[in-house]
Amino acid sequence: MIAPRSAAQVAGASGNVLQPPYLKVVERRMEPSIPQSSDNATKSPAGWRRFGRVSLFFVVLVGMLVGLGTFTFGYGKGASYMSSDPVMCINCHAMQSHFDSWQHSSHHHVAVCNDCHLPHDAIGKWVTKADNGFFHSLAFTLGNYKDPIQIKPRNKRVTQSTCVDCHKDFVHSMLPAVKGEDMQSCVHCHADVGHAQR
Numbered sequence: 001m002i003a004p005r006s007a008a009q010v011a012g013a014s015g016n017v018l019q020p021p022y023l024k025v026v027e028r029r030m031e032p033s034i035p036q037s038s039d040n041a042t043k044s045p046a047g048w049r050r051f052g053r054v055s056l057f058f059v060v061l062v063g064m065l066v067g068l069g070t071f072t073f074g075y076g077k078g079a080s081y082m083s084s085d086p087v088m089c090i091n092c093h094a095m096q097s098h099f100d101s102w103q104h105s106s107h108h109h110v111a112v113c114n115d116c117h118l119p120h121d122a123i124g125k126w127v128t129k130a131d132n133g134f135f136h137s138l139a140f141t142l143g144n145y146k147d148p149i150q151i152k153p154r155n156k157r158v159t160q161s162t163c164v165d166c167h168k169d170f171v172h173s174m175l176p177a178v179k180g181e182d183m184q185s186c187v188h189c190h191a192d193v194g195h196a197q198r
Helices: 038-042 045-075 076-084 086-090 095-102 113-117 122-142 153-166 168-174
Strands: none
Touching: 038 122, 045 086, 076 086, 076 122, 086 095, 113 153, 122 153, 153 168
């Protein structure tokens, strides 16, 4: 083993200590400090890192939700629900019996599902379609629905209003005297009109 050398042993003729090149100290010139603006002084690197992490988390979360939504929309044939084609209703097996009964009904040749189950105004139609689509998807995904599927009170009101809208020339004398009052449900007497043999 080689013993370390003392400073006297490495001293040269001038008395200066010789240093190997890898130990040489590089002299730095002192540069005048540049005053920072108040904007830069308030932004600390830690603050930017925290902001970056929150942003990254938010972007990843939004990306996952968009990805999951896109997959679900594609897997569930979501684009087909934008149409008025009655065949799209049987994408869900729970609707098959309703579709079959509609094909045997007296309204089969004059009305499709949307004609009776969605409001006739554009905004109401899309709001009801979105509402029903969300809650039907949720019920079918979680498996918490009655089989055969049952109409909800809100959708009964929609169906009643579409009956009255299509047949207003015939039912005007049966309408309530004051708007908003109850009247006899059309399907109380005409239960087989939209869905026969139910």
